[in-house]
Amino acid sequence: MIMPERESSKAPTIDPSADPLDPGFQDALVAGEARLSPEQALDAWHRMPIADLGRLADRRCRAIHGDSIRTYVIDRNINYTNVCTAKCTFCAFRRDQDAQDAYTLEYDELLQKIREVVAIGGTQILMQGGMNPELPLDWYVELLRSIKAEFPDLHVHAFSPPEFIEFVNFFDPEGDTLADKLRTVLRPLVEAGLDSIPGGGGEIFADAVRRKIGLGKCTAEAWLTVMRVAHEFGLNTSATMMFGHIEGVGDRIHHLELVRRWQDDAINDFAADGGGRYHAFISWPFQPDNTPLGRLKAWGDVEGDDPDAPFPGDVVGLLDGSGDRSLHREFGRRLRLAGATTYLRTQALSRLYLDNIWSIGSSWVTMGPHIGQVALRFGANDMGSVMMEENVVSSAGTAHCLNEPMICRLIRDAGFVPAQRDNDYRVLTPHFAPKGPDLEVEDWSKYRATSLHKQTESTEEGAGCGSHFGTTTGDASAIVDLTVKGD
Numbered sequence: 258m259i260m261p262e263r264e265s266s267k268a269p270t271i272d273p274s275a276d277p278l279d280p281g282f283q284d285a286l287v288a289g290e291a292r293l294s295p296e297q298a299l300d301a302w303h304r305m306p307i308a309d310l311g312r313l314a315d316r317r318c319r320a321i322h323g324d325s326i327r328t329y330v331i332d333r334n335i336n337y338t339n340v341c342t343a344k345c346t347f348c349a350f351r352r353d354q355d356a357q358d359a360y361t362l363e364y365d366e367l368l369q370k371i372r373e374v375v376a377i378g379g380t381q382i383l384m385q386g387g388m389n390p391e392l393p394l395d396w397y398v399e400l401l402r403s404i405k406a407e408f409p410d411l412h413v414h415a416f417s418p419p420e421f422i423e424f425v426n427f428f429d430p431e432g433d434t435l436a437d438k439l440r441t442v443l444r445p446l447v448e449a450g451l452d453s454i455p456g457g458g459g460e461i462f463a464d465a466v467r468r469k470i471g472l473g474k475c476t477a478e479a480w481l482t483v484m485r486v487a488h489e490f491g492l493n494t495s496a497t498m499m500f501g502h503i504e505g506v507g508d509r510i511h512h513l514e515l516v517r518r519w520q521d522d523a524i525n526d527f528a529a530d531g532g533g534r535y536h537a538f539i540s541w542p543f544q545p546d547n548t549p550l551g552r553l554k555a556w557g558d559v560e561g562d563d564p565d566a567p568f569p570g571d572v573v574g575l576l577d578g579s580g581d582r583s584l585h586r587e588f589g590r591r592l593r594l595a596g597a598t599t600y601l602r603t604q605a606l607s608r609l610y611l612d613n614i615w616s617i618g619s620s621w622v623t624m625g626p627h628i629g630q631v632a633l634r635f636g637a638n639d640m641g642s643v644m645m646e647e648n649v650v651s652s653a654g655t656a657h658c659l660n661e662p663m664i665c666r667l668i669r670d671a672g673f674v675p676a677q678r679d680n681d682y683r684v685l686t687p688h689f690a691p692k693g694p695d696l697e698v699e700d701w702s703k704y705r706a707t708s709l710h711k712q713t714e715s716t717e718e719g720a721g722c723g724s725h726f727g728t729t730t731g732d733a734s735a736i737v738d739l740t741v742k743g744d
């Protein structure tokens with residue numbers, strides 16, 4: 258087993274006068290000796306061609322992870338309930354309690370799903386749900402105990418920050434401050450078997466954006482406080498960002514800045530005592546289908562818009578997050594969806610900006626396997642999970658499914674050695690040629706079956722938001738067309 262190195266507790270320095278296009282400064286970035294300021298990140302975004310930005314992020318990725326191995330994990334995403342009190346406008350997953358297709362999984366159903374992923378070599382589950390006021394804290398504690406009783410070695414990566422904030426609101430735990438209350442809630446869950454916390458619900462941290470798209474969802478400060486308390490408890494977490502909707506580029510950089518700053522604090526304050534930190538960052542574009550937010554018009558498509566004028570989100574999205582909707586009257590009313598190039602540029606920038614975070618994940622679930630593969634050359638070191646189940650992004654229009662041979666082949670064809678990892682990013686099984694799940698496939702034709710995954714008959718039918726839940730997974734009845742080199 259190969260262990261990841263710990264991120265340095267000594268943050269690199271910022272030189273505000275450095276030009277992000279200067280080769281010497283870029284060498285220092287790659288070496289982890291220099292840090293991008295928000296202004297330099299914005300400058301790099303506007304001035305660097307996509308190939309240069311990608312190449313720089315790839316160099317930085319190789320400096321951290323080497324030239325050989327790129328990883329994936331075998332897990333399953335279980336969305337235990339779709340009942341939710343929030344009304345995020347980008348979400349097609351949530352249901353009211355009395356909706357005909359509202360559901361909450363029984364323990365037996367959940368355990369059966371886990372048996373299935375363990376049977377194919379899975380090492381963890383990612384378990385998240387809506388904010389369901391009908392479920393008491395004991396329901397979660399008992400669920401974790403049941404899981405650990407049957408699967409003591411399974412890693413349980415569960416309950417994103419918005420769920421924790423609603424636990425606090427629903428259960429009114431003891432404590433004077435939010436952090437105290439979170440400690441009261443988190444303690445029994447950790448004792449019952451919670452191992453780490455996924456970064457769902459990050460969206461965009463800037464207030465102006467968050468208030469527009471995340472109705473009823475926690476603030477950025479609350480989100481970050483949940484993770485801070487988790488780090489204090491020694492749990493590792495991930496961080497996410499969903500972009501390509503109403504936000505500006507400045508908002509994305511502000512989001513990265515907050516993640517980096519709170520990660521610095523986690524490392525400084527807790528690392529010496531074995532505390533947790535953000536292990537990974539993953540970002541993906543908003544998936545618009547079947548969502549209220551997706552019904553907005555694009556900037557320039559409405560009479561009176563000036564498509565040559567700046568996008569409203571860029572006017573409002575200030576680097577310090579202080580932008581206010583009053584800065585542009587159409588802010589929040591126009592979309593700017595992100596395609597493949599914006600996705601790759603954003604991911605590359607995140608690799609360069611988040612110098613204190615170990616892993617950058619490729620979002621092939623939303624972008625498709627091939628862009629996900631290209632992302633491995635734009636700063637990503639990890640392909641995330643094979644897809645056993647997908648309930649969330651599928652109904653918002655985009656979800657792809659890969660099995661282990663396919664994900665290994667994508668990694669190998671990108672020029673790397675695929676390796677299964679665990680939740681702590683420790684390499685479990687590197688698949689050096691001539692052995693590997695992909696290298697044992699004799700007939701690839703059966704791996705190119707179908708395309709887009711949409712659930713139709715499951716009790717979890719009709720879901721889809723793709724943000725609260727982070728990267729998600731899908732029932733393997735659908736396998737994406739994998740047309741790759743050599744077929």
Ligand code: SF4
Nearest residue numbers: 341343345348351725
């Ligand atoms: S994204 Fe999450 S919190 Fe928001 S409405 Fe959907 S399920 Fe609820």
